Amino acid sequence: MPAATHTLVIGYGSPIRGDDAIGPLGAEALAASALPAGVEVLARHVLTADLVPDLAAARRVIFLDACVGGHPGQVNVQALAPQPGLASTMAHVHDPRELLAWCVALYGRAPQAWLVSAEGASFDYAHCQLSACAQAALADMLGTVRAMLDEPDEGSQLPAGARVSAPCAGSV
Amino acid sequence: MSRTITIDPVTRIEGHARITLRLSESGRVEDARFHLTQFRGFEKFCEGRPYREMPALTARTCGICPVSHIMASSKACDHLLAVTIPPTAEMLRRVMNLAQIVQSHALSFFHLSSPDLLLGWDADPANRNVFGVMRQDPALARDGIRLRQIGQTIIELLGGKKIHPAWVVPGGVADPLQPDTREAIAALLPEGLEIARRTYGFYKALLPRFTDEARHFGTRPTLFLSLVTAKGQLEHYDGVLRVKDAQGRILEDQVPSTEYARLIGEAAEDWSYMKFPYFKPLGYPQGVYRVGPLARLNNADSCGTPYADVALAEFRTLQEDSPVTSSFHYHYARLVEIIYAFEMMERLLRSPDILDTRVRALARHNRDEGIGVSEAPRGTLMHHYRIDDSGLITWVNLIIATGHNNLAMNQAILQVAETYVEGNQLQEGMLNRVEAVIRCYDPCLSCASHAFGQMPLSLELVDARGRVVDRLARG
Numbered sequence: 001m002p003a004a005t006h007t008l009v010i011g012y013g014s015p016i017r018g019d020d021a022i023g024p025l026g027a028e029a030l031a032a033s034a035l036p037a038g039v040e041v042l043a044r045h046v047l048t049a050d051l052v053p054d055l056a057a058a059r060r061v062i063f064l065d066a067c068v069g070g071h072p073g074q075v076n077v078q079a080l081a082p083q084p085g086l087a088s089t090m091a092h093v094h095d096p097r098e099l100l101a102w103c104v105a106l107y108g109r110a111p112q113a114w115l116v117s118a119e120g121a122s123f124d125y126a127h128c129q130l131s132a133c134a135q136a137a138l139a140d141m142l143g144t145v146r147a148m149l150d151e152p153d154e155g156s157q158l159p160a161g162a163r164v165s166a167p168c169a170g171s172v
Numbered sequence: 173m174s175r176t177i178t179i180d181p182v183t184r185i186e187g188h189a190r191i192t193l194r195l196s197e198s199g200r201v202e203d204a205r206f207h208l209t210q211f212r213g214f215e216k217f218c219e220g221r222p223y224r225e226m227p228a229l230t231a232r233t234c235g236i237c238p239v240s241h242i243m244a245s246s247k248a249c250d251h252l253l254a255v256t257i258p259p260t261a262e263m264l265r266r267v268m269n270l271a272q273i274v275q276s277h278a279l280s281f282f283h284l285s286s287p288d289l290l291l292g293w294d295a296d297p298a299n300r301n302v303f304g305v306m307r308q309d310p311a312l313a314r315d316g317i318r319l320r321q322i323g324q325t326i327i328e329l330l331g332g333k334k335i336h337p338a339w340v341v342p343g344g345v346a347d348p349l350q351p352d353t354r355e356a357i358a359a360l361l362p363e364g365l366e367i368a369r370r371t372y373g374f375y376k377a378l379l380p381r382f383t384d385e386a387r388h389f390g391t392r393p394t395l396f397l398s399l400v401t402a403k404g405q406l407e408h409y410d411g412v413l414r415v416k417d418a419q420g421r422i423l424e425d426q427v428p429s430t431e432y433a434r435l436i437g438e439a440a441e442d443w444s445y446m447k448f449p450y451f452k453p454l455g456y457p458q459g460v461y462r463v464g465p466l467a468r469l470n471n472a473d474s475c476g477t478p479y480a481d482v483a484l485a486e487f488r489t490l491q492e493d494s495p496v497t498s499s500f501h502y503h504y505a506r507l508v509e510i511i512y513a514f515e516m517m518e519r520l521l522r523s524p525d526i527l528d529t530r531v532r533a534l535a536r537h538n539r540d541e542g543i544g545v546s547e548a549p550r551g552t553l554m555h556h557y558r559i560d561d562s563g564l565i566t567w568v569n570l571i572i573a574t575g576h577n578n579l580a581m582n583q584a585i586l587q588v589a590e591t592y593v594e595g596n597q598l599q600e601g602m603l604n605r606v607e608a609v610i611r612c613y614d615p616c617l618s619c620a621s622h623a624f625g626q627m628p629l630s631l632e633l634v635d636a637r638g639r640v641v642d643r644l645a646r647g
Binding site: 016048049050052053084101102105106 | 307
């Protein structure tokens with residue numbers, strides 16, 4: 001496999017489950033904007049195994065996803081490492097760390113990988129209707145990713161688990 | 173004292189299910205049941221929606237086979253419109269349907285079943301997964317990923333996205349095929365066919381290892397139901413229904429798919445959310461039949477493409493003088509169908525009319541009842557709608573491929589459990605074989621119940637007083 005040089009951004013989530021759409025919506029917004037050379041952007045419903053060759057061919061991958069359990073509106077950045085122990089018992093949904101492990105097993109390397117996630121407030125069926133919190137988080141998410149893309153070398157200098165934006169007012 | 177073994181959930185299938193095995197005092201298997209444990213109720217909540225929403229709504233049944241639902245649903249809507257869709261639209265739908273079959277069959281073979289086939293039924297469950305396959309044969313695993321990627325890419329090139337594309341619409345397709353898209357798809361096909369043929373050769377060489385499983389994995393007689401062409405050839409998109417018995421006698425032939433209800437009845441049991449379709453002339457529960465790749469190859473007189481016909485002839489040697497009755501050979505049939513799909517897509521894309529811009533018949537609803545039937549990867553898929561004068565859905569019946577196979581799957585797990593399970597001394601390999609026979613059918617329980625999820629696996633032996641006397645657990 002030739003030396004990887006480009007950055008791949010993958011936003012994923014269900015487009016009809018409210019704030020879960022923030023990943024693909026973020027990817028679509030990035031794809032529609034001016035990007036540095038060597039950046040490819042994909043929007044996906046879920047992460048599937050057919051993405052593995054694309055992941056393995058990239059120098060750096062930035063995953064965009066929604067998350068729950070924290071304060072709605074907050075955007076987080078964390079480094080991801082391959083984790084083969086996450087083997088899915090089904091085949092149409094994968095954790096990004098599992099797919100990174102596939103990269104290592106099949107292609108001998110995994111890209112540097114980051115997860116930029118936004119805490120969602122509502123995951124009801126809503127046809128791409130983001131909550132107000134998620135709307136605000138989307139802007140923060142995009143700003144974070146653009147800053148990472150502008151870095152010439154190995155991506156964000158943020159420590160793993162860094163919080164890069166505040167939660168929505170009233171959600172804490 | 174009778175006891176019950178519960179396998180909950182069944183792993184490496186698409187969706188949630190539980191298997192229970194009831195044992196006699198001596199530890200012999202007396203009964204086996206495959207339970208579908210979740211319910212989503214698409215047939216009810218679609219009521220009141222405009223029929224034109226049905227392809228998009230029913231596609232949400234499943235993340236694996238949305239294209240199949242879009243296909244059958246759009247055909248039901250074509251029927252409501254009372255139109256014959258343009259020939260080019262039909263060819264384009266066929267290409268997408270075949271791409272769906274490629275990606276789904278690749279997923280089933282490489283991802284869900286190859287751990288058993290490559291590593292063995294009794295291998296350590298910690299290694300008997302897709303990572304074990306990668307370690308054992310990384311080239312095979314890469315082929316599996318690439319086949320799925322090719323199928324998904326063709327769907328995306330045609331429909332604009334890989335999952336839930338909105339390109340197939342009532343009356344045809346939304347947009348004609350562009351020349352550069354045709355070239356992009358055509359460029360993928362030789363590699364896909366090469367991988368499919370290589371995998372087929374690999375599996376043929378592997379097959380002698382599985383003589384015992386082939387003898388016991390769902391070999392009891394059933395009927396076979398599928399679409400065939402008017403000439404009796406392999407068909408996945410349209411055609412007519414054929415029913416063949418285990419001796420190879422054709423019981424029903426050239427039945428228009430709109431008359432499916434004459435052949436198929438549906439029963440329900442209080443222990444599963446999956447319906448129990450049966451062949452009406454034989455009644456319930458005697459009317460057991462199978463659908464899917466095994467049934468399609470058994471029913472077809474030929475495939476109609478060169479390499480697939482060679483493979484079909486070899487498939488028929490698995491059981492001389494009658495249809496291939498072992499459900500273990502669903503794996504084999506899947507690989508034959510992948511070869512066929514690539515050959516047929518290549519033929520369709522070479523058609524001089526494939527770039528015709530007339531791809532959609534426009535009409536209002538002209539019937540109050542519409543039926544659409546196509547072959548999904550797992551088998552015959554039936555969508556049946558009734559609408560009111562405003563075009564709002566008043567009644568829906570969906571008969572899903574996995575549902576057709578429900579009686580046969582229950583029959584098969586009983587056979588496997590009787591053969592391999594020794595209730596007094598549970599071994600993980602016994603449990604895995606019971607699950608593996610279900611994997612032969614590649615059930616999509618998201619479709620059959622319209623539910624999905626995953627949990628660690630546990631198997632328990634419970635005595636008549638409810639005490640757990642033995643336990644195996646995964647995850």
